Amino acid sequence: MAIVGRQFPSIDVDAMNEMGDTFKLNVFEEAKNKNKKVLLFWYPKDFTFVCPTELHAFQAALEEFEKRNTVVIGASCDTPEVHFAWLNTAKDDGGIEGVTYPILADSNRNLANMLDILDVEQEYNDDLEGYILKGDNVTFRATYLIDEEGTVFHEGVNHMPVGRNVNEFLRMIDAYTHVQKNGEVCPANWEEGKDA
Amino acid sequence: MAIVGRQFPSIDVDAMNEMGDTFKLNVFEEAKNKNKKVLLFWYPKDFTFVCPTELHAFQAALEEFEKRNTVVIGASCDTPEVHFAWLNTAKDDGGIEGVTYPILADSNRNLANMLDILDVEQEYNDDLEGYILKGDNVTFRATYLIDEEGTVFHEGVNHMPVGRNVNEFLRMIDAYTHVQKNGEVCPANWEEGKDA
Amino acid sequence: MAIVGRQFPSIDVDAMNEMGDTFKLNVFEEAKNKNKKVLLFWYPKDFTFVCPTELHAFQAALEEFEKRNTVVIGASCDTPEVHFAWLNTAKDDGGIEGVTYPILADSNRNLANMLDILDVEQEYNDDLEGYILKGDNVTFRATYLIDEEGTVFHEGVNHMPVGRNVNEFLRMIDAYTHVQKNGEVCPANWEEGKDA
Amino acid sequence: MAIVGRQFPSIDVDAMNEMGDTFKLNVFEEAKNKNKKVLLFWYPKDFTFVCPTELHAFQAALEEFEKRNTVVIGASCDTPEVHFAWLNTAKDDGGIEGVTYPILADSNRNLANMLDILDVEQEYNDDLEGYILKGDNVTFRATYLIDEEGTVFHEGVNHMPVGRNVNEFLRMIDAYTHVQKNGEVCPANWEEGKDA
Amino acid sequence: MAIVGRQFPSIDVDAMNEMGDTFKLNVFEEAKNKNKKVLLFWYPKDFTFVCPTELHAFQAALEEFEKRNTVVIGASCDTPEVHFAWLNTAKDDGGIEGVTYPILADSNRNLANMLDILDVEQEYNDDLEGYILKGDNVTFRATYLIDEEGTVFHEGVNHMPVGRNVNEFLRMIDAYTHVQKNGEVCPANWEEGKDA
Amino acid sequence: MAIVGRQFPSIDVDAMNEMGDTFKLNVFEEAKNKNKKVLLFWYPKDFTFVCPTELHAFQAALEEFEKRNTVVIGASCDTPEVHFAWLNTAKDDGGIEGVTYPILADSNRNLANMLDILDVEQEYNDDLEGYILKGDNVTFRATYLIDEEGTVFHEGVNHMPVGRNVNEFLRMIDAYTHVQKNGEVCPANWEEGKDA
Amino acid sequence: MAIVGRQFPSIDVDAMNEMGDTFKLNVFEEAKNKNKKVLLFWYPKDFTFVCPTELHAFQAALEEFEKRNTVVIGASCDTPEVHFAWLNTAKDDGGIEGVTYPILADSNRNLANMLDILDVEQEYNDDLEGYILKGDNVTFRATYLIDEEGTVFHEGVNHMPVGRNVNEFLRMIDAYTHVQKNGEVCPANWEEGKDA
Amino acid sequence: MAIVGRQFPSIDVDAMNEMGDTFKLNVFEEAKNKNKKVLLFWYPKDFTFVCPTELHAFQAALEEFEKRNTVVIGASCDTPEVHFAWLNTAKDDGGIEGVTYPILADSNRNLANMLDILDVEQEYNDDLEGYILKGDNVTFRATYLIDEEGTVFHEGVNHMPVGRNVNEFLRMIDAYTHVQKNGEVCPANWEEGKDA
Amino acid sequence: MAIVGRQFPSIDVDAMNEMGDTFKLNVFEEAKNKNKKVLLFWYPKDFTFVCPTELHAFQAALEEFEKRNTVVIGASCDTPEVHFAWLNTAKDDGGIEGVTYPILADSNRNLANMLDILDVEQEYNDDLEGYILKGDNVTFRATYLIDEEGTVFHEGVNHMPVGRNVNEFLRMIDAYTHVQKNGEVCPANWEEGKDA
Amino acid sequence: MAIVGRQFPSIDVDAMNEMGDTFKLNVFEEAKNKNKKVLLFWYPKDFTFVCPTELHAFQAALEEFEKRNTVVIGASCDTPEVHFAWLNTAKDDGGIEGVTYPILADSNRNLANMLDILDVEQEYNDDLEGYILKGDNVTFRATYLIDEEGTVFHEGVNHMPVGRNVNEFLRMIDAYTHVQKNGEVCPANWEEGKDA
Incomplete structure (x- = not known):
């Protein structure tokens, strides 16, 4: 959990948008060059059941x-x-049709390895006299909040079966923005509009 | 962020309770042996300003x-x-009088080092011809949710100035408990009582 | 190309059948334990254009x-x-509906790494001060013919855009079987029924 | 099987032509400098029985x-x-009289080692307290197709007793040339003149 | 005990003064740049019982x-x-109100590590398969006398429960000053005003 | 300065007593086996000027x-x-006649090396292409107080020209004995008979 | 040239006899087990010009x-x-028809490597960024005389173009046998029947 | 036996001539600078019995x-x-009086070590806990023929008790000279004046 | 015993003369710069019994x-x-009063270590888990004769209890000087004035 | 010069006696097993001029x-x-006829290497790209006196041209024997019969 307070890795990753175009997306530059905050969320696999609800929730x-x-x-x-096949699958068929934000296709695991969020362990195999990987080598449900400088200000990881709460991320963005604007720290349970 | 899905480290750490007793507390055994879930939250320093609001919020x-x-x-x-001096300082004086849960005194950083949550970097010092640490060597605002087996099911880290939301942790405990009981995964934004 | 004449690696890999069941499949044991020859063919990616023609050709x-x-x-x-999503996609939509043989899902690349058939190179990245992978880390169009002892008797690799010829694999199986039965070697261009 | 998609090794190897001249031949430069495709085929040994049928088939x-x-x-x-002695031996006596293409004499195994196609294993010898080689240290029946840039677009290896099919190599050359000309990928079983 | 006769380490350490200001203090430069002798004394922990008597004695x-x-x-x-909280605690409540000299806050142990005065040992932990620290990782009661060149001329360490004698340090400063002025060495039990 | 709170090294060292007998003396066993406290004081050299005043002061x-x-x-x-020659030299001639306690003759520096109290540095010598020692390789004025368990409870080192104060050592022995007897810690400037 | 006076390596090598049978031949055991002396001579290559004259001379x-x-x-x-093809080639055609002693086929160079008689050097190749062998990796004209214990009593190596003198080997066998029988050493130019 | 076909080592060795002068002799330069062939022969020891017959035979x-x-x-x-003492010893007394060619005195074994012709083995000695040499550390009866370029064209080693045949060396020199002059290789048993 | 025929180490060592002055003395430079021969003799310890007789004998x-x-x-x-105290002790009291040549005070053993003449061994100490020195770490009775170039021409070491013979050193100096002057070697038992 | 006070190496060395027999001689066992003192003297070379005078002097x-x-x-x-040839050479011809004590023939330098008395240095040779030895690799004029336990009680080395004094060795044997018998140390210049 060393990444909070540090710069997000600057690396190009393949991504798919809803138009079916494959393009390179660098999360750090997306924040820094466009002066945006970024919410990056990882899910384990396309074409599973929990995941689409999260993708639709972020879309909503x-x-x-x-x-x-x-x-x-x-x-x-x-x-x-x-990703493109899933984007073209209707919501009722377990697809994510209607999602308009880009989705990273980290097939070579470059970024997931750097973030150390792959659900994977090495196991010695006697027959092969070598180490092999256990599991599918896919990611946990990890989430990153990144500010306009490319600095991570929140990271969180949920165990596989628990979905995320979109509102909590909005709250943390508000709190961090409040600190950026007012130089005031935000106490526990702070919410925009309530008293700090 | 390797700890989700793994066992929390089994190690004795000094702790202080509201009676002023110093005792050894092993978070893993607290969960496993007493068949409890545990919420463990770290804050940077005693006698600062944000931190007491979080300690009071968890108390509430x-x-x-x-x-x-x-x-x-x-x-x-x-x-x-x-810790004891702070517990004996009135809330209005920036103290945490009234807090009844135990507080770890990880003065030797054994546990914080294992969790890799110290806000610290090494820096080469030319005069001394060696590496020294930058910063106070205190922890980020990290939070761990641990189940009755001692397995971590959520970890999150906030940058220094952003306080935590107690309700979100209650929601995640409910969701995880729901999965434990019903074997159903919880979609995004799931809350107890609402439809899954 | 060291594998011809050697035993195929004995390792369990996830596989999907047309029923939608995920199961473990060990290619070596499939040959050895069931006393079968095996043709194992790799293709780069699901949901692309060349690949389904090969999958349908093998089905035919x-x-x-x-x-x-x-x-x-x-x-x-x-x-x-x-794989399951693709098996449920109609042939006219670029799917492989109708395929009945199992398909390995080597998501963790355990087997592909052992066979050294991943189309991948390491590249030093100056920003990250480390090596990253170029390309999607998917396999070439490699084919293996394995006999009833689990020994490889042919291996071949085609560059990405060239599809395979199913008849040539049938011819090589016939030739090898001829040698197994008759102890006679098969000259060039040998075909079953023609004179050796 | 790492060589598909890469450049063939640029190295001079002794070769013999039908005139009895020993000369240096560099396969990579043969392709690159003369703007030719190259089919390079290896066979285990001169003066054996299967091999001449393959040499005559390629000649035909x-x-x-x-x-x-x-x-x-x-x-x-x-x-x-x-090689020269074999070229001077009549076909009926098991010779290869009539072959006009050059034959590499890789007596020092420089090229065969780079391609990793020697049928050889190390074995510890107790009497000699060292490793010795098992087998004759000759090559498998390996075949390479190389394009005009010197890039390998097919490699295949057959176990010792199975002869090769010359027509399949012609088919793959056609398919690859089709891709070069038309930018279209070739599906399974594609043949020139049939519909792609 | 290698530091006598050598230069005190030149390093910035956080310090607190009685005004509540955190500032950087470099002990070596304090001596060298301001042409002062320095008495630096370490105590184990704030908010304990022995320690304040020493702090008050030095103040007196x-x-x-x-x-x-x-x-x-x-x-x-x-x-x-x-430190600030303790400075604001009344003497009768075990505080050090009234202390006006600065107090180093060596929270990252940079200086204490260099001086090798931490009361700490490593211990192997079987459960964790690694070394952990025993004890609170706080310092012994060490004292340093440093001259105007930044050179240490006395160092002493007392076991935890024994308080220091302020007069003895005054005597040693006098003796050393006597040597500096007169070039005469000081015999045992020498005191200013008595005969050397 | 790592030795406070630890056991004094158990090693035999040559010693001379006032009878002129050379015998082996183990400081640790002197304390432990005879159930005594020990004050061990080092001085740089026999036949110098400061040192005898200290030896006489301890005798007194x-x-x-x-x-x-x-x-x-x-x-x-x-x-x-x-040592024997010096013991036979009259006080007026700079000798230490009359001293009755034993004196260690650590000619091989075994104990002084363990305690790290030799006033010595290595220096590279160009002519000899090797490191040589600077200085006479003799000890600082170091003092150790050791309890009946052989545990060190005070260590101190003075720069060469400053003599020691015998009374301060008596005070520290009293304070430590007070803690041993009463379990009370001794505040700053504590002296036997005064109020703690 | 370390082998004189030592045991010849005990290793099986493929050999061909005049009947066309390939069999394993162990030179050391040939001497030791059959109680024979052995003359082992190496020549560079089959189907060359000098070599057959030597093979015929030994036959004669x-x-x-x-x-x-x-x-x-x-x-x-x-x-x-x-070897078999050469044995079947008439003497007038440069063949060795009529040779009846066995010929080692050290195709894997196991024995030649142990004897260090390969005419070969390594050369760095810039294009390939590795070492390759220069020359055909064939042997010098080396000869070994081995006694009934398997001990080498003469070894000699001629540069490529100089043929060997069969009579000289007969003379050395006689001289060594003379020593074995009579215990007398043989002076220079000694020959059986002449005076020693 | 790696030296045939390579340059003889260029090194100065002490030598004695019949005049009793010690001088430096470099075998390689003797050949190269004076445009001569060289026959260099080694014998084990002066003042033994076989050796002088060889020395006289070469003289003759x-x-x-x-x-x-x-x-x-x-x-x-x-x-x-x-060497000088032996040169002054009459032939009848086992001396070599009358020898006029120079004799190397390789007392420091520089050249013999490079040629690897010392009859020596290492043996572990338990008393001394180290390796010692067995035998007198003298050379085998090795002979080298070197051409005018300093290149070795024959090397041979005889076991201790077998004397050399001077005529065979003359024959090899003739054969090599024949090749040098006529570019023709010399078949087995070739002799000057006979038909090649 | 490697130092004969080599240059004596050039290093400054503290020395004492009969005036009581401590000064630096470099034995090598004493010879080389002043164009003198040097006799350097080591003895184990001041204030012992054998040693003064040797010191007086050299004085005489x-x-x-x-x-x-x-x-x-x-x-x-x-x-x-x-040294100074011993020089001031009367001969009858076991002192060396009257000695006028300088005496090295190699307290840090720099020179004795280089010459490898310390009577010392390492011994493993179980209690201390480390190596300690046995013995007083003083020198043997070693003697060096050094010529005007600083080259050692004799070295000798006697076991502790055997005194040296001054005349033998005079004889060796004479012999060496004779060789220097006349270029003649000196036979056994040679003495100046007798026939060589 | 580490060997005084230690055991002489126990190793068998070839030796020659005046009868012409070569036999193994172990100097250590010669002393220990026969309860003798041993004087072992080394000289550089047989058949030189100084050396025989020393050999005759020891004989006398x-x-x-x-x-x-x-x-x-x-x-x-x-x-x-x-050695045997030299023993058979008359004294007038520079021989050592008449010598009856044994002479070690340390041709393999085993013992001379252990004693470190070879007059030899390594020198880098650019042509040969390796280290070679300078000089003849023969010994200095070293002498050892060994007691009945096999312990060395004197060692001395003279530079090449200076002969030894036999009487001095007799004197040292007497002195050492005196110490053995009387337990008294021998002062400088001590001689048997004179007052100690």
Whole structure:
């Protein structure tokens, strides 16, 4: 958990948008160069059941994030082709049709490895006389909040089966923005509009 | 961020309770042996301004945590003697009088080092021809949710100036308990009583 | 290209069948324990354009392989969930509906790494002061023919854009079987029924 | 099997032509400098029984390869003197009289080692307290297709007793040339003149 | 005990003064740049019982030290915030109200580590398969006398429960000053005004 | 300065007594086996000027140390023969005639090296292409107070020209004995008979 | 040239006899187990011009060697198949028809490497960034005389173009046998029947 | 036996001539600078029985060597003084009086070590806890023929008790000279004047 | 015993002369710069019984050494202060009063270590888990004769209890000087004035 | 010069006696097993000019050594054969005829290496890209006196041209024997019969 207070890694990752275009996306530069906050959330796999509810929830709140000058980016280790297939699958069929924010296709695990969020362990295999990986080598449900300088101001990881709460991320963005503007720290349970 | 899904470190740490007793507290055994969930939250320093609001907020919600079979434990790198002095300082004087849950005094940083949550960097010093530490070597605002097996099911770290939201931790405990009981995963924004 | 004449690696890999079941499949044991020949073919990615033609071609020839006591297995580095989604996509939509042989989901690249067939290179990244992978870390179009002892008797790799010829694999299986039965070597261009 | 998609090694190897001249031949430069495709095929040993049928088969198809701008080169680890003796032995006596393409005499195994196609293993010898090689240290039946840039676009290895199919190599050259010309990928079982 | 006769380490350490200001203090430069002698004394912890008597004793003798061109500096491993809280605690409540010399807050142990005065040992922990620290990682009661060149001319360490004798330090300062002025060595039990 | 709170090294060292006998003396066992406290003081060299005043001062106070169950031992790196010659030299001639406590002759520097109290530095010598020692390789004026368990409870080092104060050592022995008897810590400037 | 006076390496090497059988031959055991002397001679390559004259010369003297209880063995690095082809080539065509002693086919160079008689050097190749071998990696014209214990009593190496003198080897066998029988050393130019 | 075909080591060695002069002799330069062939022969020890017969035999053939532009040089590991004593000992007394060619005195074994012709082995000695040499550390009966470029064209080693045949060396010099002049290789048993 | 024939180490060592002055003395420069021979003799310890007889014997012969252009220097590992005390002790009291040549005070053993003449061994101490020195770490009775170039021409070491013979050193100086002057070697038992 | 006071190395060395027999001689066992003192003297080379005078001088004094229970042994690095030749050379011809004590033939330098008395240095040779030895690799004029336990009680080394004094060795044997018998140390210039 060393990344809070540090710069997010500057690396190009393949991403897919809702138009079906594969393009390179650098999360750090997205924040720094466009002077935006970024919410980056990882989910384990395309074409599973929990995950689409989170993707739709972030889509539903997209306007709220935009009001707060915040870009939303999803991420998994599937390929761009698989993201596109899922984007073209209807919500009722377990798809994510309607999602408009970009999704990282970290198929080579470059970024996930740097963040150390792969749910993976090495195991010695006697037959092969070498180490192999256990599990599918996919990511936990990790979330990063990044400010306009590219600095991480929150990171959190949930165990596989627990979905995330979009409102809590909006609250933390508000609190951090409050500190940025007013130089005041935010006490526990602080919320915009309530008394600090 | 490797600790989610793994066992919390089993190590004795000095702690102070509201009676002024210094005793050894092992967070893992607190969960495992007493069959409790644990919420462990770290704050940077005693006798500062943000921190007491968080300590009071957790105190205020203590009954809610107890309903959910959850023990609350605070933690910083100050000594037991300092915790005791702060516990004896009135709330209006910036103290935490009235807090009844135990507070870890991780003065030797054993646990904070294992969790890798110290806000610290090494810097080469030319005069001394060696490396020295920058900063006070205190912890970030890190929070851990641990289940009855001693397994971590959430970890999160906030940058220094942003206070935590107690309700979000209650929500995640509910969601995880729901999964434990019903074997159902919880979608995004799930809350107890609402439809999953 | 060291594997011809050696035993195929004995390792369990996740696989998906047309019923939507994820199960462990060990190619070596499939040959050895069931006394079958195996044709194992790798393709780069699900939900692309060349690949399905190869998958359908192997499906079309499945009866011919069965006559020759040969099991067909496909393989890519996508997850079982993605394979299942693709199996449920109609042929006209670029899917592989109708494929009945199992497909390995080598998401953790355990087997692909052992076979050294990943189309990948390391590249030093100055910003990150470390090595990252170039490309999607997916496999070449590699094919393995394995006999009833689990020994590889042919391996071949095609560059990305060139599809495979199913008949040539049938011919090589026939030739090898001829050698097994008759102890005669097969000259160039040998085909079953023609004069050796 | 790392060589597909990479440049073929640029190294001079002794070769023998049908005139009895020993000369240096660099396969990579043969392709690159003369703007030709190259089919390079290896066989285990001169003066054996399977091998000459393959050498004659490639000779018989030489015109077809030339039509496709493709040079054919044979290769084994015998010396130029032995190649010449075999070239002077009549076909009916098991010789290869009539072969006109050059044959590499990789007696020092420089190229075979780089390609990792020697059928060889190390074995510890107790009497000698050291490792010795098992087997004759000759090559498998490996085949390489190389394009005009010197890049390998197919590699395949057959176990010792199975002869190669010359037509399949012509098909792959056609398919690759089709991709070069039309930018279209070739599906499974594609053949020139049939529909892609 | 290698430091006598050597230069005191030149390093900035956080310090707290009686005004509540946190500032950087470099003991070596305090001596060298201001042409002063320095008495630096370490105590284990704020908010304990022995320690304040020593802090008050040095305060009471402050005028005597000043007459001898000597600056007094206290030091522990607590944070500046804790020092300030203790400075604001009345003497009768175990506080050090009234102390006017600065107190180092060596929270990151940079200086204490260099001086090797931390009361700490490593211990192997079987559960954690690693070394952990025993004890609170706080300092012994160490005292340093430093001359105007920044050179240490006395160092002493007392076991935890024994308080220091302020007069003895005054005597040693006098003796050393006598040597500086007169070039005469001082015999045992020498005191200013008595015969040498 | 790591030795306070630890056991004094258990090692035999040559010593000379006033009878002219060379014998082995183990300081640790002197304390532990005889159930005595020990005051061990080091001086740089025999036959110098400051040192004899210290040796006579300890002799003069010998009765006071004995009352406190404390053995006095002197020590330097000279040989037993030299100690004996000095013991036979009259006080007026700069000798130490009349001293009755034993004096360690740590000629091989075994103990002084363990205590790290030799006034010595390494220096590279260009002519000899190696490191040589600067200085006479003799000890600082170091003093150790050791309790009946062999544990060090005070250590102090004075720069060469400053003589020691015998009374301060008596005071520290009294204070430590007070803690041993009464379990009370001794505040600053504590003296037997005064109020703690 | 370390092998004189030592045991010849005990290793099985493929060999070809005049019947066309490939069999394993262990030179050391040939001497030791059959109680024979052995003359082992190496030549560079089959199907060259000098070499057959040497092979025929040893054949012509075979009876003389047999009289002296000596087995003759030839050796090169060609394969058994090539030896057989050469044995079937008439003397007038540069073949060795009529040779009846066995010929080692040290195709994997196991024995030649141990004897260090390969005419080979390593050369760095800039294009390939590695070392390659210069030359054909064949042997010098080396000869070994081995006694009935398997001990080497002569070794000699000629540069490529100089043929060997069979009579000189007969003379040395006689001289060594003379020493074995009579215990007398043989002076220079000694020959059987002349005076020693 | 790596030296055939390579340059003889260029090193100065002490030598003795029949005049009793000790001088430096460099075998390589003797060949190269004077445009001579060199025969260099080693014998184990001065003042033994076999050796003088060889030294006299070379002396007797000296004219024949000179006709062939060849210098003869003897060599052992004795000192120049010992060579001189032996040269002054009559032939009938086992001496070598009358020898006129120079003899190397390789007392420091520099050259013998490079040629690896010392009859020596290491043996572990338990008493001394180290390796010692077995045997006298003298050379085998090794012979080198070197051409006018300093290149070795024959090397041979005989076991201790077998004397050398001077005529065989003359024959090899003739054969090599024949190749040098005519570019023709010399078959087995070739001799000057006979048909090649 | 590697130092004969080599240059004596050039290093400054503290020395004491009969005036009581401590000064630096470099034995090598004493010879080289002043164009003198040097006799350097080591003895174990000041204030012992054998040693003074040797020191007086060299004093008695001082004129003879001076006649031979030879400087005498004594040496032990005691300090200059101890040397001075011994020089001031009457001969009858076991002192060396009357000695006028300088005596090295190699208290830090720099020179004795280089010459490897310390009578010392390392011994493992179980209690201390480390190596300690056995013995007093003083020197053997070693003697060095050094010529005007600073080159050692004799070195000798006697076991502790055997005194040296001054005349033998005079004889060796004469012999060496004879060689220097006449270029003649000196046979056994040679003495100046007798026939060589 | 580390060997005084230690055991002489126990190793067998070839030796020659006046009968012409080569035998193994172990100097240590010669002393220990036969309860003798040993004088071992080394000289550089046989057949030189100084050396025989020393060998004759020791022979002349042999009776004196025997009276003192002392065995005399000579030693050089020549072979036994060379020693025998020299023993058979008349004194007038520079030989050592008449010598009856044994002479070590340390041709393999085993013992000389252990004693570190070879006059040899390594020198880098640019042509050969390696280290070679300078000089003849023969010994200095070293002498060892060994007692009946095999312990060395004197060692001395003279530079090449200076002969030894036999009487001085007799004197040292007497002195050491005196100490053995009487337990009294021998002062400088001590001689048997004179007052100690």
